[in-house]
Amino acid sequence: MRTLRLLGIGWLFHFKMIMRSAFDGVGQVIYPLFFATVAFFVFRAGDSPRTLLYASLGAAVMGMWSATSTTAGSAMQRERWQGTLEALVATPANFALILLPVTIAMATIGIYSLVATLLWGRLLFGIDLTVVHPLLFVLSIPATVLTFGALGFLFAVCFVRFRAAWALGNMFEYPVWLICGFLVPLTFFPAWVRPISWILAPTWGMNAIRESSLGGSPLPDLIMCFVLGSAYIALGFLVMERLLRAARERAALSLT
Amino acid sequence: MNSFRLFFVGGLTSYRALFYWLSPTIYIPSLIVAPIFQILLFAYIGRSAGLQSDVFYVTGNAIQYAAIPCLFAMSQTVSGERYQNTLHAILVSPANRFPLFVGRALPVMGNAAFVSAFSFAAGCVILGVSLPAGSIPGLAVVILVAAFSCTGLGLTNAAVSLRVRENAVLSNVIFGFLLIFTGANVPISELPTWMQDVSHVLPLTHAIQAARDLAAGEPFSDVTGLLATELGIGIAYLAGGLALLRVFEWQGRKHATLEQL
Amino acid sequence: MAVVEAHDLRRVYKTHTGTIRRRVKEIEAVRGVSFAIDKGELFGLLGPNGAGKTTTIKMLITLLIPTAGTANVLGFDVVKDPREVRKRIGYVFGGERGVYERLSGYDNLRYFAELYGVPPKVQKARIEELLELVGLKGREHERTEGYSRGMKQRLHVARGLLHDPEVVFLDEPTIGLDPVGARELRATIGTLTSAGKTILLTTHYMFEADALCDRIAVISQGEIVAEGTPAQLKxxxxxxxxxxxxxxxxxxxxxxxxxxxxxxxxxxxxxxxxxxxxxxxxxxxxxxxxxxxxxxxxxxxxxxxxxxxxxxxxxxxxxxxx
CATH class of the missing domain: 3.30.70.260 (ACT domain)
Structure with a gap:
């Protein structure tokens, strides 16, 4: 109960803060729309309305992933620049439980991109959103946010030793767009790519959203989101334990 | 890609070192890996939509990605000066601005050409695209011309960065526009007419077309017209950028805004 | 029994120089520091910049593990029981950084109250009380980016006291403040001892140590060179x-x-x-x-x-x- 409360308050706090920062620079908001526009042009040339909605959903989730990948990798560095990292580590709370809601908040901002892209597709390209399983669709979005947040958490923990963690996080933007089937079905890739797609939770989050919108069975996808998300978090906790110990011992991770 | 978005927009604006990003930890993810994945992304989108061939996307994206090093590096060389409070010293020096800024533009151009060429080659290898052997020298010329004209745009952008605080946002937006308007991924003919008009006055559009023609086996003599246009557009942006710098310099002296952050 | 005890604390930093032939250089920042602070005492660690004050304090608040020596706070070992120590201590550092600038002072305190495990029922009252104590009442809903340096520093103090810790570590809390701001902050620190807190204060201002501390240890180049009441030192x-x-x-x-x-x-x-x-x-x-x-x-x-x-x-x- 206490843990949930800690996560909830942390999420709310950081969400509020990122909301205020993200809109200071319009880039975050309009950037994914350029990619969505190109995708719409390309798929429109195919001239099948179903493909266009497929692309619209994919482009919408692309923006969500951007919001996570471009910020989560450097989540800890950001605290360090602000001078808050030390204050956070000095609290009795488990540091992983402090960091996890930060990256989930970053992924949550992505809902804005999702909505903006769907609207953009509707207004400029006349792509109507049809939802076959409304309830599951609504459930798929927070599930995707949570799994993105969990993967972002793993990034944040693993990239912390790199000064240019932001560049590493950005580097994962395109590859995930590509191999998680946001715009291209996985069957187009060589067989060896598929296992990589499967262990990346965005694949399943994308699937869940798409299946619940276009019709299909999103439940197995949601279960995979849950399983992989939990695995990322567990792994992140383990790495974090060792990291903080090393930081205190060797002053390797400068806290200030 | 938006490799530099977080860096500039996300609160790290204070990092002032010129060419700081030339360090391998930034260079490799942002200027080696990202353009290759941009090529792959659109090539696969094209494959799944059953549209253009791979070579279409390799040429389009490899050349278009030159915009990232051009836009960011050029604005860095100018705004970096401002951050270090050396801009003023340079502007008041009697040195002629033309060689000064063009001198700064040369390494940027060289780097952009390298980024394009490398991702071009890597894209071809990964996707199994084979080019006519005779097209290689011509393509090298195209890449150089594209890097030149894009650097011209970069200089204009850099001049504007004297006025716009969030220059990184602007650079990203320009990159996004180029992605749509230069025909990197969508044939110009499929864009609405007003967009086509814009395309023709942007850098890279003609270079991308020239590269595609060469890759399709046309002789170099057939693309010289396109290259001349591209070169002309580059010169126009370069001149525009220098003129803007002059205007802003003058206004800056008048209103003492040059060193303001 | 002493509330804070340090026995022969040592801390070595390793730095690497050179990119190809990496050489390891060792810097001994703290070389055998021992002291004990009694309950309710305001103990000052006084020394010039780079003397090892901050390193010492970071070892005591569990952010750094000593290279050698031991330390305990309220009977808990700082290396073996960091969580127990953290629950019972407050940590306040000087400087303008370390606050979330885009959010209000109130939001900042609310967040840290949660991280310090302050029971939800008492959070509100506790925050009000602290805002009053540090003199930020009335400004608490403004974004902290608009706060003056002194206000930010007082916010740090409030944050360090959220969970009503028995021991408070103040690391150069008045650094960079204007004289008026520094005097106000010292007055606040003075009230803490009357509330029964045990305090360790580091500073490089002599008059500050003189005015506030019951006992002072002078630290220089990683070693304590003198210890006693201000009167004894004088x-x-x-x-x-x-x-x-x-x-x-x-x-x-x-x-x-x-x-x-x-x-x-x-x-x-x-x-x-x-x-x-x-x-x-x-x-x-x-x-x-x-x-x-x-x-x-x-x-x-x-x-x-x-x-x-x-x-x-x-x-x-x-x-x-x-």
């Missing part, structure tokens, strides 16, 4: 008098010559706006003013005065003696 040097002479440009040789005079205990020169102030501490039983002025013959001499030694003199003598 008495170490009280056996004498200080002659201050305003001078304009004094050659180093002259300072050396003064140092070798019979009865002179220490000599130091401080830069003031237009002049320098030469301070010569002498034994009480000698009268050297004439001799000092004699040595200054040729220099431009301004005001001459005599005074009792202060804590500052003790400090300078101790740190110089190293």
């Amino acid at each position: 008495s170490r040097v009280a056996s004498g008098a200080v002659t201050e002479v305003e001078v304009f440009g004094i050659p180093d040789e002259t300072v050396e010559r003064l140092r070798s005079l019979e009865g002179v205990m220490s000599v130091w020169v401080e830069e003031r706006e237009q002049a320098q102030v030469l301070s010569v501490q002498t034994r009480a039983d000698v009268q050297l003013t004439a001799a000092i002025l004699g040595h200054l013959n040729g220099s431009n001499v301004g005001r001459v005065s005599h005074r009792e030694p202060t804590l500052e003199d003790a400090y300078v003598a101790l740190v110089e003696g190293e």
